[in-house]
Amino acid sequence: MAFGLRWAGSGVFLATEIRVQLHEWLAIVTGTLTPGALLIFVAILAPDLLPVTLVGGLVYSMFLIGQRVLNEAAYIRIDHKLNELYHASPLSPEGYFVGIAGGMLVAYLPPSLVLLVILEWLHPLSLVAALALVGCLLAVWAVSSAIGYVVSTLFKDMKTIWPYSALLTNLFGILPPVFYPLRLVPMEWRALVLVVPTSAAAALVNAAAGLETLTRGETILAAGALALEAFVLFIFGIYWARRMARER
Amino acid sequence: MATQVRLESQPQRGRVLPAWALIGWRWVWRSPAAAIVPLLQPFFFLYFLHMIAPPEYFPLQVAGAMLFSTQNIGSWCLSDSAVFRIELRLQDIFVASPHDKLRYLFGVAFSNLIPAIPALIVLGVILARVANVSLTGWAVLIGCILIIWVLYSAIGIAVSSRLRSQREVWPVGNLIFTLLGILSPLYYPLGILPPIWREAAQLLPATYAAVLVQGALGLVGSANLALDAALLILSTAVGLAAAWWLYEWRER
Numbered sequence: 001m002a003f004g005l006r007w008a009g010s011g012v013f014l015a016t017e018i019r020v021q022l023h024e025w026l027a028i029v030t031g032t033l034t035p036g037a038l039l040i041f042v043a044i045l046a047p048d049l050l051p052v053t054l055v056g057g058l059v060y061s062m063f064l065i066g067q068r069v070l071n072e073a074a075y076i077r078i079d080h081k082l083n084e085l086y087h088a089s090p091l092s093p094e095g096y097f098v099g100i101a102g103g104m105l106v107a108y109l110p111p112s113l114v115l116l117v118i119l120e121w122l123h124p125l126s127l128v129a130a131l132a133l134v135g136c137l138l139a140v141w142a143v144s145s146a147i148g149y150v151v152s153t154l155f156k157d158m159k160t161i162w163p164y165s166a167l168l169t170n171l172f173g174i175l176p177p178v179f180y181p182l183r184l185v186p187m188e189w190r191a192l193v194l195v196v197p198t199s200a201a202a203a204l205v206n207a208a209a210g211l212e213t214l215t216r217g218e219t220i221l222a223a224g225a226l227a228l229e230a231f232v233l234f235i236f237g238i239y240w241a242r243r244m245a246r247e248r
Numbered sequence: 249m250a251t252q253v254r255l256e257s258q259p260q261r262g263r264v265l266p267a268w269a270l271i272g273w274r275w276v277w278r279s280p281a282a283a284i285v286p287l288l289q290p291f292f293f294l295y296f297l298h299m300i301a302p303p304e305y306f307p308l309q310v311a312g313a314m315l316f317s318t319q320n321i322g323s324w325c326l327s328d329s330a331v332f333r334i335e336l337r338l339q340d341i342f343v344a345s346p347h348d349k350l351r352y353l354f355g356v357a358f359s360n361l362i363p364a365i366p367a368l369i370v371l372g373v374i375l376a377r378v379a380n381v382s383l384t385g386w387a388v389l390i391g392c393i394l395i396i397w398v399l400y401s402a403i404g405i406a407v408s409s410r411l412r413s414q415r416e417v418w419p420v421g422n423l424i425f426t427l428l429g430i431l432s433p434l435y436y437p438l439g440i441l442p443p444i445w446r447e448a449a450q451l452l453p454a455t456y457a458a459v460l461v462q463g464a465l466g467l468v469g470s471a472n473l474a475l476d477a478a479l480l481i482l483s484t485a486v487g488l489a490a491a492w493w494l495y496e497w498r499e500r
Binding site for chain 1: 414
């Protein structure tokens, strides 16, 4: 396989996906419900953790975009059989993958902006923290979109996909310290959770915002792991999109 | 082509319930994630709450997780009946068969209870270890679980009958069942909610189930069990009537 990337049709497909997703306003609204529920739990049971939970909500929302990629790619392929048409068209496989992922990112950004406004109100971010937030959220989007797309191609019916989607969001979003601070995790587990993309992103943003303390080694571990995972998985997503196109 | 069939001449009784149980079991057997996720889902939430909440709420949260898991069956019923109707076109066959609307509703609910049972059993074992539960407490808990199962399954199937595309399943199911799950005080006492929220929560049957269970298990201070039970039955009856009204058995 040639390593050069082909982007034919990417812009048009991205615009199509944004338009399709913006019509799914109910899905956009309901995507905020789980972070909303956890925020409410925290507001009632441990209000002092709210800023950390808001950062977690932003990270989780980005991870959820990947799960929407999973659903959308599966829906296009299984229900509508549209991807065969796409692959037969001048649209490149790279453009197909990045178009879905990018369309989801744009469409699902508004609820995240609401969370960001609340975070700014409760705990204003410095320039460094804001930059860390943007960088980490983009890395989580890259990781999650690639996982979502690859997983979507492994199944033959929509019903089988839903449990895996739920499992992934829980394993990456609820279990590791995304909605709760890293300091509540036992010391011997800290290195492990810092290589999980979602908890690494949350820990880095929290540290940059002064909500959490990370040692230099932990910062390097979290930032290195997140950057590597984002790069490798996104490239793998593109490779997988090409492979799927070639098979058809 | 429509064919007139004298349904009364067809067998009206049969092993419908075991057949639906088999559907539930086959689903678990064929898709390991389908078995694992319902089992793990309440524990993810419990783990999160264990990290952030005062430890004295833990028994209450375990009981709440049992009700939450039961409530979630409604969401699975929603997705299952949508797949049966929209993708597999199975509901048309059921409509044409002697299998009536009520048995179909109950069958889908029963088949979705099967994957939830392991989680409920494990949570029950945890509850027995962290709280001293009397026989009455267990009876109240099981009764509330059965009521919530029937009600939320009916809501899920009724809402599902109005969906036109599988694409709507995830957002609509998530919206209804997450909202209902958040609004009802399953994981904390009703008393710690802000006043407006508390009043909104009191419109939901799961709130009375939670309050009744918390009272029967002695997990909250004072409780008027008879009143809570009456309100649970009343709100459930209203919810079932609404679901029956919403439910569309034959497509127009």
